[in-house]
Amino acid sequence: MRLLMYISNDLIDSVPLEKEKIIYPGYIRSFTRTLKEKHDTIIRQSFDEPEFLIHDLSHQHHPICEYECQSIQ
Numbered sequence: 001m002r003l004l005m006y007i008s009n010d011l012i013d014s015v016p017l018e019k020e021k022i023i024y025p026g027y028i029r030s031f032t033r034t035l036k037e038k039h040d041t042i043i044r045q046s047f048d049e050p051e052f053l054i055h056d057l058s059h060q061h062h063p064i065c066e067y068e069c070q071s072i073q
Helices: 027-038 040-045 063-072
Strands: 002-007 010-016 051-055
Touching: 002 027, 010 027, 027 040, 027 051
Parallel strands: none
Antiparallel strands: 002 010, 002 051
C-alpha cells in the first residue's frame, strides 16, 4: 500500500504504508504531515490544497492505475 500525494492532477510524491498499521490513530497523519513539510514550496505556489489517496498496489486492474503505480515505484 502507498499513500499518494496529489496537487490538482499531478502526483507529487508517495510513501509506502504498512497495511497492518493503518488502523492505528495518527499513523497516516504522520505521513501526510511529513509530505506537506517536504513539499511546502510546491504547496505554497499552488492554488490547490494537497490531496491524499491510499492505494493498494495489489489491485492494479485499471490501465491508468497501472501506469501511475509503475511510475512511483
